[in-house]
Amino acid sequence: MVTTLEKVDVVTVGVGWTGGIIAAECAKEGLKVVGLERGRERSTEDYSIVHDEYRYAIRYELMQDLSRETITFRNRRNQRALPMRQMGSFLLGEGLGGSGTNWNGQNWRFLPYDFQIKTMTEEKYGKNKLSADYTIQDWGITYDELEPYFTRFEKTAGISGEDTNPFWGKRSEGFPTPPMKKTPILKKFETASTKLGLSPFMMPSANLSEAYENPDGARINACQYCGFCERFGCAYGAKTSPEVTVVPTALNTGNFEVKYNANAVEILKEDDKVTGVRYIDTITFEEFIQPAEVVVLTSYIMNNAKLLMVSDIGEQYDPETGRGTLGKNYGYQILPSATGFFDEQMNTFMGAGALGMTVDDFNGDNFDHSDLDFIHGASLSITQTGLRPILHNPIPPDTPSWGADFKKASIHNFTRTLNITGQGASMPFKENYMSLDGTYKDIYGVPLLQLTYNFTDQDRALHAHLTQRAGEIMQEMGAKTVVGGNPISDYDIVPYQTTHNTGGTIMGTNRDDSVVNNYLQHWDAENLFVVGAGNFAHNGGYNPTGTVGALAYRCAEGIIKYSKDGGALA
Amino acid sequence: MAKKEKNFSRRDFLKTSGIAAGALIGGGVIGGLIGPNAGGTGSSTATVPSGATGGILHLQFFTNNEEFQILMQATERIFPEDELGPGAIRLNVPYFIDRQLAGAYGENSKEYMQPPFYEGERTQGYQSRLRRNEIFRQGLQAMQTEAKNRFNANFVDLEGRQMDEILTAFQEDEIKMKGVSSLFFFRLLRQATLEGAYSDPVYNGNANMDGWRMKGFPGHQAAYINQVDSEKFQEIEPRSLGM
Ligand SMILES: Cc1cc2nc3c(=O)[nH]c(=O)nc-3n(C[C@H](O)[C@H](O)[C@H](O)COP(=O)(O)OP(=O)(O)OC[C@H]3O[C@@H](n4cnc5c(N)ncnc54)[C@H](O)[C@@H]3O)c2cc1C
Ligand code: SF4
Numbered sequence: 001m002v003t004t005l006e007k008v009d010v011v012t013v014g015v016g017w018t019g020g021i022i023a024a025e026c027a028k029e030g031l032k033v034v035g036l037e038r039g040r041e042r043s044t045e046d047y048s049i050v051h052d053e054y055r056y057a058i059r060y061e062l063m064q065d066l067s068r069e070t071i072t073f074r075n076r077r078n079q080r081a082l083p084m085r086q087m088g089s090f091l092l093g094e095g096l097g098g099s100g101t102n103w104n105g106q107n108w109r110f111l112p113y114d115f116q117i118k119t120m121t122e123e124k125y126g127k128n129k130l131s132a133d134y135t136i137q138d139w140g141i142t143y144d145e146l147e148p149y150f151t152r153f154e155k156t157a158g159i160s161g162e163d164t165n166p167f168w169g170k171r172s173e174g175f176p177t178p179p180m181k182k183t184p185i186l187k188k189f190e191t192a193s194t195k196l197g198l199s200p201f202m203m204p205s206a207n208l209s210e211a212y213e214n215p216d217g218a219r220i221n222a223c224q225y226c227g228f229c230e231r232f233g234c235a236y237g238a239k240t241s242p243e244v245t246v247v248p249t250a251l252n253t254g255n256f257e258v259k260y261n262a263n264a265v266e267i268l269k270e271d272d273k274v275t276g277v278r279y280i281d282t283i284t285f286e287e288f289i290q291p292a293e294v295v296v297l298t299s300y301i302m303n304n305a306k307l308l309m310v311s312d313i314g315e316q317y318d319p320e321t322g323r324g325t326l327g328k329n330y331g332y333q334i335l336p337s338a339t340g341f342f343d344e345q346m347n348t349f350m351g352a353g354a355l356g357m358t359v360d361d362f363n364g365d366n367f368d369h370s371d372l373d374f375i376h377g378a379s380l381s382i383t384q385t386g387l388r389p390i391l392h393n394p395i396p397p398d399t400p401s402w403g404a405d406f407k408k409a410s411i412h413n414f415t416r417t418l419n420i421t422g423q424g425a426s427m428p429f430k431e432n433y434m435s436l437d438g439t440y441k442d443i444y445g446v447p448l449l450q451l452t453y454n455f456t457d458q459d460r461a462l463h464a465h466l467t468q469r470a471g472e473i474m475q476e477m478g479a480k481t482v483v484g485g486n487p488i489s490d491y492d493i494v495p496y497q498t499t500h501n502t503g504g505t506i507m508g509t510n511r512d513d514s515v516v517n518n519y520l521q522h523w524d525a526e527n528l529f530v531v532g533a534g535n536f537a538h539n540g541g542y543n544p545t546g547t548v549g550a551l552a553y554r555c556a557e558g559i560i561k562y563s564k565d566g567g568a569l570a
Numbered sequence: 571m572a573k574k575e576k577n578f579s580r581r582d583f584l585k586t587s588g589i590a591a592g593a594l595i596g597g598g599v600i601g602g603l604i605g606p607n608a609g610g611t612g613s614s615t616a617t618v619p620s621g622a623t624g625g626i627l628h629l630q631f632f633t634n635n636e637e638f639q640i641l642m643q644a645t646e647r648i649f650p651e652d653e654l655g656p657g658a659i660r661l662n663v664p665y666f667i668d669r670q671l672a673g674a675y676g677e678n679s680k681e682y683m684q685p686p687f688y689e690g691e692r693t694q695g696y697q698s699r700l701r702r703n704e705i706f707r708q709g710l711q712a713m714q715t716e717a718k719n720r721f722n723a724n725f726v727d728l729e730g731r732q733m734d735e736i737l738t739a740f741q742e743d744e745i746k747m748k749g750v751s752s753l754f755f756f757r758l759l760r761q762a763t764l765e766g767a768y769s770d771p772v773y774n775g776n777a778n779m780d781g782w783r784m785k786g787f788p789g790h791q792a793a794y795i796n797q798v799d800s801e802k803f804q805e806i807e808p809r810s811l812g813m
Contacts, residue, residue: 049811051790054769059675070682075693082690082697085682181799224793345803349787350794384798389768389787402648402760403734411654414785415803440684492693 002278002287008032009563011277011292013264013307014299016098017545018531018552020242020250021153022296024216025556027255031563034290035256036279038263039095043243047233053388057231062102064092068263068282069442071302073493075454076431077319083440083448089492090499091231092300096258097243099300099499100545104230104353104385105206105239107159108542109150109550111364112143112169113376114425117538120365121375129375134458135329135428137537140509140570141518143169146550149557153549154204157240158212158220161204167360180209180223185346185418186357189382192476198359203381204546205354206240216249227386229353239353262288264303265446267295267311267528274313274528280444294527294559297505298552301534302434305504306449309436314515314524317433319452325515327434329503330451331539334424334459334488336378336466340479341396345415351386362469363541364425374461378422378541380470389414396481418477420470424463426502426539429456434504454491463488500544505534507551509570517570519558520551526568531555628665630672631703639726640710641667645763647733655784656777663766666775667706670762676703698750702758705747709755712747713740772812782808 009031012019023033055061064070064087072081093099113120116138121129130136151173161175179202182190186202193200207223214220221238229239237244250256259279266278268289276291297304308314308326317328358381360366369375393410394417400406437450467484474482508514511523520535522528531552533544540547558569632638642664651657658664670676678701690697698705716736717725725733737756739745745752766775768782770789776782782789788806797804 052770052772052811054765054773058765058769060680065680066682067678067680073694075691079691080688082688082694083682083684084694085678085696088695183799184801223795225795225798226791226793345786347794347798347800347804350798350804355798386794389782389785390765393764402737402763404650404652407649407652407657408654411785414787439686490693492695494693494695 002289004289004291007276007291007293008034009292010034010294010296010559011036011290012296012298013277014038014098014297014303015096015242015247015258016093016298016300017100017242017549019098019296019298020100020246021156021549021552022298022531022556022559023250023256024246025553026559027250027253029560029563030255031560033250033256034292035258036262036264036277036290037096037258037260038282039260041096041258041260042101042233043096044233044235044237047235050232050235051226051228053228053390056102056228057388058390060087060091060231062093062095062231062233063087064094067443069444069448071449071451072437072440073451073453075452075490077452081437081450081452084493088494089497090501091496092302092499096247096260097241100242101233102231103206103239103241103545104543106354106356106383106543107154107157107204107206107546108379109169110143110540110542110547111167113364114538114540115139115142115146117376124365125369125375129369130427130458133430134456135430137508137513139518139537140507140514146554147172149550149553150546152553153546156214156216156245157206157549158208158214159204159206159240160209162202164199165201165358165360166199167363167366175204177209177212180205180207180352180355181225182357183347183355183384185348185384186355186382188418188477189357189420189473192478193359193473196473196476198361198473200357200359203354203356203358203383205352207352207354208238208240214245216245218245218249220244223352225350225352225355225386227349227351227388229351230385259290263444264299264307265310265444267297267307267313269311269313269525272525274525294529294563296555296559297528297530298532301501301504301532302449304530304532304534305434306436306446308505308515308530309449310446313522313528316435319430319433322430325506325511325513327504329428329506329537330432330434330453331426331428331502331536332453332491333498333500333539334378334422334426334455334463335485335497336380336422336424336463336470337485338420338467338470338474339394339483340418340420340474340477341394341413341481341483342416342418342479346418348384348387348415348417351384353385354383355385356381356383359473362466372461372465374458374465376425376427376541377462378424378466380420380422380466380473382418382420387414397483418474418479420474422466422470423498423500423542424459424466425541427456427458428503428538429458432456455488460488500533500539502533502536502539502544505530505532506537507535508537517568518554519569520555521558521562521569526566527562529555529559629668631668631676632671636714637707637710638664638668640713641706643726643733644710644713644737644759645766647730647737648760648763649767656780658763658767660777661767661775661781662777663763663775666766666769666773667762669774670765671703671706676706677701696754698754700749705750705755705758708747708750709740709752709759712745712752716745770812771810779808779810
């Protein structure tokens with residue numbers, strides 16, 4: 001028995017950052033919007049006992065319930081893909097706000113180079129800089145075209161920052177709020193990197209330096225530097241998240257409704273249009289159809305791709321032939337790093353998720369790659385996010401991992417260790433892709449998404465080079481011992497790395513090399529939109545959400561235009 | 571040779587712990603801070619000190635004292651009492667682990683546990699059909715068997731260095747277990763020990779917040795907005811959520 005509900009103008013699958021932005025913009029225009037969210041409702045009141053490392057950072061209180069759904073993984077095609085039975089390498093969000101609830105709030109705009117990476121790389125270094133197995137392509141939109149949307153998102157979020165980075169794209173406006181506090185730890189990095197001739201600046205942050213009211217009238221409080229930020233919700237309503245901004249904005253119009261415990265399992269399509277979404281109530285397992293004029297996939301990159309695959313919309317990418325675009329160009333983030341062990345004790349346990357300073361001198365094409373065997377690079381940052389004792393047990397090389405010496409060293413160094421970490425770019429490779437798993441299913445009977453991914457030579461070269469650069473800064477900071485991050489070999493899904501997954505539903509200028517156009521409108525169904533980091537044709541040298549937010553505003557504009565005029569937008 | 575093995579296990583552990591390791595970029599190795607490697611001290615078995623609460627009547631998962639005593643000694647070897655402060659036993663870590671094993675953690679409630687099960691490669695992570703509480707029970711029994719085989723004694727009656735030898739064998743993946751590798755069990759045990767030492771006392775470990783106190787971590791503080799730009803290191807009396 002399937003119950004068909006009343007038709008609405010727009011339905012979003014998922015209510016995190018992207019779903020919230022689409023909902024707010026469309027509802028403000030008078031469109032009736034329903035958000036299907038598989039998780040539960042939550043708000044700032046749910047975070048009053050959130051300063052609990054074990055529950056939130058270790059047992060993943062706010063994350064996806066993998067007993068219901070996960071993905072399968074293998075490093076290469078000739079390996080058997082097996083389920084990710086426990087969360088590790090990345091943490092999938094669930095519930096109102098999605099991962100926007102528990103993110104750090106480090107908010108970036110990708111570089112102008114990112115959007116035209118193929119053209120600019122070939123112009124400067126010729127056609128053979130990377131082998132043809134690296135499927136890089138321009139994004140079908142330029143930084144300048146996206147600039148107004150970056151500004152929109154930053155104003156919604158109230159981002160705190162300073163426009164002093166000589167390497168990033170031109171900004172039409174300054175930051176909505178001033179940068180966060182420059183702590184002694186950050187100053188160490190600033191002094192050292194300046195001495196090395198680099199250009200440090202305060203990291204743009206969604207933990208706000210002061211209270212702020214955004215253009216929609218939503219209020220975000222000032223960050224209290226509580227040190228329980230990433231993986232946690234904010235008890236102060238000070239970390240910009242969908243629940244304190246776009247979701248109330250959408251709800252206040254009276255045109256938006258969220259259906260909770262609603263797990264989408266299929267996009268319904270007739271001829272060349274979609275008609276709605278089939279979902280399952282996660283409590284009763286009853287089935288519903290939500291018909292809509294426009295369907296928007298805002299369920300993070302994994303489920304955006306999976307829902308298209310199970311609904312048979314678009315052509316699955318085949319690494320053997322190179323045909324197909326759905327699932328193509330899966331990317332991740334390469335994380336070069338250096339750890340410094342110091343004599344003096346520092347307040348490493350204080351901080352905020354996006355409290356940091358960065359240099360971009362080794363990001364994008366901001367440095368010459370003529371004699372290097374890789375392209376792109378990484379932003380290198382020191383962050384003071386607030387270290388916690390279960391996850392943070394720094395030990396110098398050749399210390400045993402348990403026992404008396406471990407205990408002494410890890411306690412001694414807890415307040416005497418700093419890290420410089422790079423958000424390194426990840427280039428698409430023909431063997432790295434997503435498809436549907438043939439064996440494993442979720443609790444609703446839908447096949448799991450299958451991930452085939454490994455690091456490549458480009459990644460290893462980038463990692464090695466940037467690790468050296470990070471080490472040089474750390475040394476200049478006066479660390480007694482500097483240890484570089486282990487060289488990367490095979491991608492391992494066990495240790496946490498980062499929740500910056502990209503690709504699979506990439507954007508572009510034509511249907512042969514992309515899934516959606518530059519309004520994130522699907523090539524095969526004009527009333528279907530797919531938005532998120534899945535649209536990235538490669539991953540850049542920053543965290544993704546600033547760019548994801550810009551794309552979501554662009555997408556919302558497209559939906560509103562489409563609702564009036566219909567037709568293909570690009 | 572022995573040195574090499576130690577290095578291997580450290581690296582292997584580090585690969586999956588997210589802690590930076592790798593080539594020394596500069597500076598010297600810290601001298602004086604760290605004494606001889608663990609396992610060489612030969613100190614005798616830790617006894618259950620006064621101050622540890624509980625007893626078998628307080629157990630929620632384990633049903634017999636023998637298993638629980640093995641857990642106590644094993645966690646104490648991983649996180650021993652020293653001049654800095656209490657070890658796993660006095661921090662109540664074994665009771666923390668017992669309770670966790672009785673609940674969602676032990677039952678893998680939030681994990682994908684559907685068949686088919688295959689061994690998989692290291693990079694594919696947990697692939698056992700066993701739940702964590704089954705792995706713990708089996709692992710502790712295997713430690714007892716190993717003590718009998720190697721030393722003809724109960725695990726809890728061994729010298730510290732003998733216990734370390736057995737734990738190291740688990741860590742080096744030399745012990746045969748059913749449906750799971752001994753390395754995997756060792757990692758669980760080590761991680762659970764640290765969790766018990768450092769989680770909020772509302773979970774029954776970290777007794778008296780002494781884990782936090784040793785580490786200079788103040789636990790749950792409302793905010794650091796007034797201290798975060800201080801040049802001086804701040805010593806702050808820790809607070810628990812349960813206070
Ligand atoms: C610990 C952590 C720290 C991070 N820090 C940063 C940072 O500092 N800077 C940065 O730029 N990015 C950061 N990120 C990434 C950032 O959170 C994501 O880029 C962002 O949340 C993506 O937004 P989204 O709307 O695409 O997906 P999400 O926010 O994940 O929202 C997707 C929503 O869809 C729902 N959903 C999924 N499938 C279905 C289905 N089938 N039916 C119904 N609903 C469904 C989910 O429950 C979820 O609520 C971090 C992520 C994590 C986990
Ligand atoms: S560090 Fe700031 S933004 Fe982050 S959770 Fe704490 S108060 Fe909120």
